[in-house]
C-alpha cells in the first residue's frame with residue numbers, strides 16, 4: 331500500500347508537530363505550577379494552604395500589573411492603591427455600612443469594577459508623563475486611597491477597620507477559599523497569556539522598546555494602555571476583595587508600601603515580557619519570608635537583596651533561565667537570500683494604487699529649514715530615489731510623510747485624501763509603511779514576532795475577545811503568523827523566525843524591518859538607507875527585492891547613499907540639498923546634471 335504523502339502535506343505535518351512541541355514547552359511549566367498548587371493542601375497543613383492562598387491572590391493582581399509593567403514598561407509602582415480600593419469596596423458593600431449589605435460575590439464584582447476604573451485613573455498619567463513622574467503619581471494614588479480609608483471612618487471604620495466579605499459555602503473554609511483563589515489565578519494566567527500572544531501583547535512590548543516603530547505599525551498607545559489598565563485594575567480590585575476575605579478584617583495599615591514593592595519586584599525578578607517568570611517571582615517572594623519566622627520582619631530587606639542579586643547575575647530575570655530563544659544555536663556564515671518568486675504570493679491582495687503628493691512642504695526646526703518648499707511625488711509601482719548629502723533633509727522628508735513632524739507650510743495627499751500630519755499611528759491603516767535609518771526592532775522578541783508586528787492594523791479581534799481567547803483572536807493569530815512567515819521567506823530569513831531578534835546581525839535586522847513593513851502590503855513603502863551596512867552582494871539582492879515589490883504596485887521612496895543601487899533600480903530620482911531640490915528626473919537626467927555629478931557622485 332502506498333501511504334506516501336505529497337511533500338507539501340508532509341511539511342504541514344512537520345509544522346504542526348513543531349507547533350505542538352513548542353506549545354507544550356510553553357504550557358508545560360504552568361501545568362507544573364498548577365499541579366503543585368493542587369497538591370499543596372494534601373501535603374501541607376492549613377498554614378501552608380493560607381500562604382498558598384495569599385500567593386494566588388497576589389498573583390491575580392500581579393498577572394494584570396505584569397502586562398502594564400513587564401510588557402508595556404509602564405512603571406506603575408503604587409498599584410497597591412487598587413488593591414486597597416478593591417478590598418474596601420468589597421468589605422464596605424458586604425458589611426452594609428452604606429445601604430443594605432451585598433452578597434459577598436456581588437461585592438467582589440463591584441470591587442473588580444471599581445478597580446477597573448481606578449486602574450485607568452492610575453494609568454492615565456502614563457500617556458502624558460515620562461516614566462519617572464508616572465511612577466511617582468502612582469505612589470501618590472496609593473497614599474490617597476489609604477488616607478481616605480483612614481479619614482472616612484463612618485464608612486470604612488477608619489483606623490479600627492471593617493470586616494472583610496464572608497464568602498458562602500463551600501468557599502468559607504480554608505480549603506474552599508484556596509480552591510477559589512487558585513481557579514481565579516489560573517484564569518488570570520490564561521487571560522494574560524492570550525493577551526501576551528496577541529497583537530496587543532506585541533504592541534505593548536514595542537511601545538516599551540521601540541515606540542517610534544510602534545507608531546509606524548499603527549499602534550495607538552492611548553487605546554492599548556487604557557485597555558491594559560482597565561484589565562489590570564479589574565483583577566487588582568478582585569484581588570483586593572479576596573485579600574479582605576482572607577484577612578477577615580482590614581485596616582488601612584494592612585496595605586503597606588512594602589506590598590506594592592513586592593508586586594513590583596516580583597515582576598522585575600521574574601523578567602520582562604514573561605508570564606512564567608513573574609508568576610514564580612510572586613510565589614518566591616510570598617513564600618520566602620515564611621520559610622523562617624524571624625525573616626518576616628526582614629522581608630523588604632530580603633526583596634531588595636533578591637532584586638539586586640537577580641539584576642546583577644541574570645539581568646533578564648527568572649524568565650532568562652527558561653528562555654529557549656536566547657540560547658538555541660544559530661548557524662554562522664548565514665546568507666540572506668530573498669525569494670523574489672514569493673513576492674507575488676505575499677501580495678495576493680494587491681496594494682491600493684495611490685500616489686503620495688507633497689506640495690510646497692516647508693519644515694523648520696527653529697531657524698533651520700530642514701525642508702524648504704519641497705514638491706515630491708511617489709507614484710504607485712515606481713521606485714523613487716531620494717539622495718543628497720548628510721543633513722539635506724531626506725530622513726526629515728520621510729518623517730513628514732509618516733506623520734511624525736508637522737510641516738509649517740504645504741500640503742500632502744495620499745491618492746485623493748489629505749494626509750494629516752502629527753498622527754503617525756494613522757499611517758499604517760492608510761497603507762504607508764516604513765523602515766528606519768537605524769533599525770527599530772524589539773530585541774527581546776523573536777524575529778517572527780517582530781515581523782508580525784507589521785500586521786497589527788489588520789487584527790480584527792477586540793481586546794476582550796483576545797482576553798477570552800475567542801475564535802476571532804485565534805483566527806487573527808493564525809493569519810498573522812502565516813503572513814509573517816511568508817514575509818520572512820520573501821526576505822530570505824525564515825530560518826531565523828524563532829530566534830531572538832537581538833542575536834541577529836545588523837544586515838539581517840534591515841531585512842527584518844523590510845519584512846515587517848511588507849506585512850501591510852503597503853501602497854507606499856518608505857525606506858531610509860536600507861543598504862547602509864550591507865555587503866555588496868546583499869545590496870544587489872536588496873535592489874532586486876525592492877524592484878519586485880514595486881512591480882506589485884507599491885510606490886517605493888528610497889533614501890540611499892549607494893549611488894549604484896539608486897541608478898540601477900530607480901524610475902525617478904530627486905536630489906536634495908539643504909532641504910531644496912537640486913535636481914530631479916530619470917536616473918539619466920540626474921546623472922547628466924553637472925552639479926550633482928561633481929558634488930555627490932564623485933565621477
Ligand code: ADP
Nearest residue numbers: 695698700718719720721722723724725726727
Ligand atoms: P538626512 O538627509 O541626512 O537624512 P535629516 O533629514 O536627518 O538629514 O536632517 C536635516 C536637517 O534637519 C539636519 O540639519 C538635521 O540636523 C536637522 N534635524 C533633523 N531632525 C531634527 C530635529 N528633530 N530637531 C532639530 N533639527 C533636526
Ligand code: MG
Nearest residue numbers: 724725726767
Ligand atoms: Mg537620514
